[in-house]
């Protein structure tokens with residue numbers, strides 16, 4: 001899609017699906033990286049609860065709290081001028097409609113998100129309806145649901161048998177009917193993602209779900225080589241920033257130990273009014 005400078009809004013995504021323009025989404029957790037990806041023209045920045053794993057070093061997303069999400073979301077929102085900022089609702093923050101409205105409200109009012117994302121299908125439909133009735137745009141999330149990792153017994157693909165596939169299609173329709181404006185499809189077969197994508201009017205955004213979705217999302221720390229743990233097979237690595245940072249850190253250590261840094265130009269000069277920072 002040609003880079004547009006106008007802010008991306010929720011209804012734009014439906015227009016993009018209708019005109020077969022692929023939607024791009026990456027995760028962001030801080031203002032600096034958000035600003036870089038926003039400047040590159042990304043459509044959606046997701047403040048994902050993958051925060052817990054790739055930034056905070058946990059094994060799962062379960063330990064992420066609402067306060068953490070509000071904090072990081074606010075930082076991302078400060079770095080963005082064009083992309084739509086979507087915030088993940090953490091584990092157990094949307095169990096009842098009343099909790100969901102209060103907690104999503106914090107993500108929007110304090111975190112400055114434009115929309116929220118939550119995991120789950122038919123069982124979450126009433127909550128999605130309550131949120132959308134309250135004016136809160138909701139992105140659904142089907143397939144592998146990382147917040148249910150303990151119940152699932154691990155991170156695994158979903159929808160590979162007939163029963164799971166039919167349930168997922170029913171879930172997609174339930175979320176669409178409840179007012180969700182788009183659906184993330186995670187770790188499902190490409191053919192199932194194709195069926196969902198053609199069966200609903202709202203856009204689907206895939207991660208490990210093949211090429212037929214209306215858009216794609218990746219965890220930025222995985223895609224850019226910052227996360228040092230194991231990454232899913234479906235991730236394409238677009239850069240190895242981890243290696244670049246390690247090289248930069250080694251050069252810095254060598255400079256400091258060898259006395260090459262700081263040089264005169266990095267030192268504070270004495271000015272006429274006293275001590276001032278060097279230009």
Ligand code: KIV
Nearest residue numbers: 027048049050184217
């Ligand atoms: O938390 C996250 O980063 C996500 C993506 C994997 C879609 O939910």
